[in-house]
Amino acid sequence: MRETRQIVQLWQQGGASVLVTLVRAEGSSYRRPGARLLLGASGEYTGTISGGCLETEVVRKAEWMVRNGAIVERYSTMFDDPADIPFGLGCGGVVDLLLEPANTPECQALMAALEATVAGEDLTVLTWLPRDGRELQRAILDANGNYTFASDRLTEPELVAVRATVLGRDNVNGAPVGIFEERILAPQRLFVLGAGDDAKPLVSMAALLGWRVSVADGRAQLTRWERFPEADRVMTVSKGSYGTLGIRTNDAIVLMTHSYEQDRDLLAAVLPVRPRYLGLLGARHRSSLLMSEVAGMLKWTVAECCAQVYAPVGLDLGGDGPEAIALAVIAEVQASCMGKPGASRRLLPEEVERHVREGGGTRYLPVQCAMDVA
Structure with a gap:
């Protein structure tokens, strides 16, 4: 996009x-x-x-x-x-x-x-x-x-x-x-709920893909345009105004406020929308406590909550730091929204042998790609 x-x-x-x-x-x-x-x-x-x-x-x-x-x-x-x-x-x-x-x-x-x-x-x-x-x-x-x-x-x-x-x-x-x-289709919409420093590379990577990115947080000192120049919207939201976010079922959401109370209230607000993707940043024990509390607030089962949330957020790509985490999150959002498992597609030896065997005498034409260096 x-x-x-x-x-x-x-x-x-x-x-x-x-x-x-x-x-x-x-x-x-x-x-x-x-x-x-x-x-x-x-x-x-x-x-x-x-x-x-x-x-x-x-x-x-x-x-x-x-x-x-x-x-x-x-x-x-x-x-x-x-x-x-x-x-x-x-x-x-x-x-x-x-x-x-x-x-x-x-x-x-x-x-x-x-x-x-x-x-x-x-x-x-x-x-x-x-x-x-x-x-x-x-x-x-x-x-x-x-x-x-x-x-x-x-x-x-x-x-x-x-x-x-x-x-x-x-x-x-x-x-x-x-x-x-x-x-x-219209660009994928991504809501980054949390405006900490680790949200910056996530917003940048999403913008690079052409997604429409909204950043929201309850802390006004963090929701400043100069912190997220590539975002389409940067908003300060309070507990009673989560409905103004305008989240829809085909949206993607990453919850990363680092505030337990904010994460809990936001999770309770967005889960009933059943968005296309909902990821929760944080350690497994923290996410478990959040899911248990929110299930009680919504009168859902824990299984129903877990079925809707990617927690911990992001594919297991390895690495450390905000950029590596952002890459893992963006990769998981992309895979989920495109209906892909996110698995490696590397060639296997038997696949190479099969292609060569079935290809017979087929060959590429002896031409030079415009990208080749003479």
């Missing part, structure tokens, strides 16, 4: 020329569908659509490639015959890139949608990819499934049919062939 913010910022400066979107990936790919790159008026760009292998080549040719309108271009190293492959990747995958002029109503609508998601909206973008003589067309649905934009050439029956498909009434497999569907 930080990358989306940067793309929006470049767009807002004016003069953008080409928007590049990764719309399909097969095999190994550094980025997944939905990754973008925006080319500015002076040749500058922001965003990435590979690990660095493609950007230089794409930026160099982008304006020329869209001189007649939007196109989809394929880049691959999966075949021995490079006759139809315009450029090589160092990753060993196949990617399709949509390149579109920035001055079209469709591109302007997409950029407005990205602005809206950065501001907190969830949207669905449907792009009819240019193919078989058909020009690029686009439609955008809000969180309630209502169209906020549709290309002039899209007919009402077509829009009605694809809307029903995307909303899952007719087809659970998503958009029809030839339509690139994106669910663009």
Whole structure:
């Protein structure tokens, strides 16, 4: 989401020329569908659509490639015959890139949608990819499934049919062939409840990911903007005003006030919301006492409380100090919110042998990645 913010910022400066979107990936790919790159008026760009292998080549040719309108271009190293492959990747995958002029109503609508998601909206973008003589067309649905934009050439029956498909009434497999569907979500919201010095690296790391961060504490001397310049909100809250935080079920919360009373009262206030992630900083015996007290306050069982709280907070990464703790916490929040276990993905010997055996004579094309040093 930080990358989306940067793309929006470049767009807002004016003069953008080409928007590049990764719309399909097969095999190994550094980025997944939905990754973008925006080319500015002076040749500058922001965003990435590979690990660095493609950007230089794409930026160099982008304006020329869209001189007649939007196109989809394929880049691959999966075949021995490079006759139809315009450029090589160092990753060993196949990617399709949509390149579109920035001055079209469709591109302007997409950029407005990205602005809206950065501001907190969830949207669905449907792009009819240019193919078989058909020009690029686009439609955008809000969180309630209502169209906020549709290309002039899209007919009402077509829009009605694809809307029903995307909303899952007719087809659970998503958009029809030839339509690139994106669910663009608002940035993850993180509430850091506790404004001590150890909260600073946590806020910085969350901001680096593009999350919207709110910092709150009951001690006014700690909740000063200059202490958390990367936060979206810095608030002083008292016991009776926890409701003003506006915490929702899809939010992430890290409780780290270092005050037993504050932690207890905040935990009792936020647990009934059942947020997406709730982590509690502190030693195991301290967290056990807190959970026991809060269970009594809420008339919940201890098991119900434990099922909702990550305590002690953070993955077991090792290390010491505020930065190491912040890294462990951010990693756990990311894994939890993305539905991932957070386990290592390192190669095993038998996996290497299987890939080599099943790959047969397949080889990478003898091309040089733009990131390679001569």
